[in-house]
Amino acid sequence: MKALCWMGVNDLSVEDVPEPTILNDQDVIVKVRASAVCGSDLHLIDGYIPAMRRGDILGHEFLGEVVEVGPGVRDRRVGERVVVCSIISCGRCRYCRRGLFSACDNGNAEPAAFESLYGYAGAGIFAYSHLVGGYAGSHAEYVRVPFADVGAFPVPEDLSDDEAVFASDGVPTGWMAADFCDIEPGHVVAVWGAGGVGQMAAAAAKLLGAARVIVIDRFPDRLRMVERELGLETLDYTRVDVREALRDLTAGRGPDACIEAVGMEAHGNGPQYAYDRVKQAARLEDRAVALREAILSCAKGGVVSVVGVFGSFVDKFPMGAVVNKGLTIRSAQQHGHRYIPMLLERMAAGEIPTAHLATHPLPLSDGVRAYDMFKHKKDGCVRAILHP
Ligand SMILES: NC(=O)c1ccc[n+]([C@@H]2O[C@H](COP(=O)([O-])OP(=O)(O)OC[C@H]3O[C@@H](n4cnc5c(N)ncnc54)[C@H](O)[C@@H]3O)[C@@H](O)[C@H]2O)c1
Ligand SMILES: [Zn+2]
Ligand SMILES: [Zn+2]
Incomplete structure (x- = not known):
């Protein structure tokens, strides 16, 4: 499949990469329909977050269709349209139970570097370096979503993809x-x-x-x-x-x-x-x-x-x-899981407008140009939304 990859500081490119597969019982695979750029990506592109590796797939703010579910998934179904929280949390540890989802004890699959920098590891984050799990991101055709019952939320019908995608992160x-x-x-x-x-x-x-x-x-x-x-x-x-x-x-x-x-x-x-x-x-x-x-x-x-x-x-x-x-x-990094269902309702009711943020809907193949516009705030770009 195609994916937008971090190849080095200020160096991105669309590459051919293997499709993700289910690795854990609670994973689903999502076919990406919309994936937004975010200010957080700029810190990776500019080289201020360590532990990125050449070839890492970017993108953490996304929405798509569930196409495969792991055997331990209870609530998500193939065919559902879901928006996925950018933070990866288990939903069960002492932090998740207190609503502190970005402090989750189990979301970060590679916690050692985070622990040595900050004392204790926080949750995983999609496409946010090997400090927070080294998870592949959503600027791709497909993405693996761990703990899908906790982090993937069905989207109300009245919201378009490019409106609802912001429930992931922004x-x-x-x-x-x-x-x-x-x-x-x-x-x-x-x-x-x-x-x-x-x-x-x-x-x-x-x-x-x-x-x-x-x-x-x-x-x-x-x-x-x-x-x-x-x-x-x-x-x-x-x-x-x-x-x-x-x-x-x-x-x-x-x-x-x-x-x-x-x-x-x-x-x-x-x-x-x-x-x-x-x-x-x-x-x-x-x-x-x-x-x-x-x-x-x-x-x-x-x-x-x-x-x-x-x-x-x-x-x-x-x-x-x-x-x-x-x-x-x-x-904090966002404790999104705590708010997303309530926010999707408010968005569907028109209380939180988001359509205006999606200034630049673009094909995934234009990902490099999208980040150039977003980084330099060209052409009034607030958010580019990449569509595979
Ligand atoms: N905590 C979280 O979970 C979380 C989630 C998403 C984004 N973020 C972070 O939020 C920040 C903003 O993200 P974004 O997507 O809106 O980024 P963005 O790049 O679109 O916007 C940042 C804005 O800050 C403005 N700015 C720069 N210096 C300023 C100053 N001195 N005073 C006032 N404004 C100034 C810029 O002009 C720009 O418009 C980033 O640091 C991002 O990493 C955090
Ligand atoms: Zn973000
Ligand atoms: Zn947890």
Whole structure:
């Protein structure tokens, strides 16, 4: 079959690879119908997540049809249209039982490197390196889905493939980010990043009761999209001083919660950004411009909810602000399984719009071009959806 493979840093290509087979009783094989690019892939392509190997198939945000089920699968059936959570979790361990699916003890089939880096291994993640299981991804004609009863969800008929595919990753990540914020009536929430994840976090914050949601980015087309599609306020960080603007918009208090949906490749200006770039090029730290700004902007007693992905260390981390303003920092890879059934219902009811995110539906054979457009934010690309 054809698949889009990681061949080295900034080197992708469509290759002929073997089709996946059932390896464990609880596996299903899914024939992919739609597979989205994601900001997380950029960290792999740019070489900031270690443990990728030449030939690894990319893609973790996907939807398709079940074509084969393992003997231990109870609920999934051949012919079903399913959306699959990007995180691979067993559903049974002490973490899954607490709803902490991305901390699953059994999803990562190659836990040693993760343990040596972070202490204890988390769940598996499709196509996210040999740190998190080395699973083959979904930018392919077929994909093997482990623990399918736990991670593959039937899709309501009224949602198209290109709308529902976001229930795999972007929508639940955004929802979790807002859920972490303990939003109360009257709260103001600021969101750094107007990509698919930031937009879905902003939409969730509004649905969870925020009085105002302010989204920060530098791309005019993304900011206009937030205003038009979600009806929310925006700030362009290249035009205003974000901390000052947020203070002005919140009667001098700062946002009650700040969501970081940018991650380790944040952009910025000035000497701090130059310092981050040099240190990141030497693989000594992650670029945390947006994270620092979120911490410094947040109101006293507020929550900083971090869903942007970080892999290593953050220099100049404003711990003094965390302690002395009494902030709570929450973060995780998405615990998607906890939210996806509820979110599919909300999406089908029209409460969470996603169709506008699918700016570039393309054939899988155009995968290299799709990532070039997405990485460089060309042609208004928010998400390319690859169709095998
Ligand atoms: N925790 C999870 O489970 C999970 C799931 C999916 C994605 N992610 C992460 O979420 C992040 C966003 O993903 P995405 O798909 O939306 O990516 P994206 O690349 O489409 O969007 C990121 C946006 O951040 C903006 N940005 C850069 N620097 C900024 C700054 N200083 N201030 C404000 N905005 C800034 C960029 O202009 C861009 O629009 C990534 O780090 C990704 O890895 C996490
Ligand atoms: Zn993702
Ligand atoms: Zn588990």
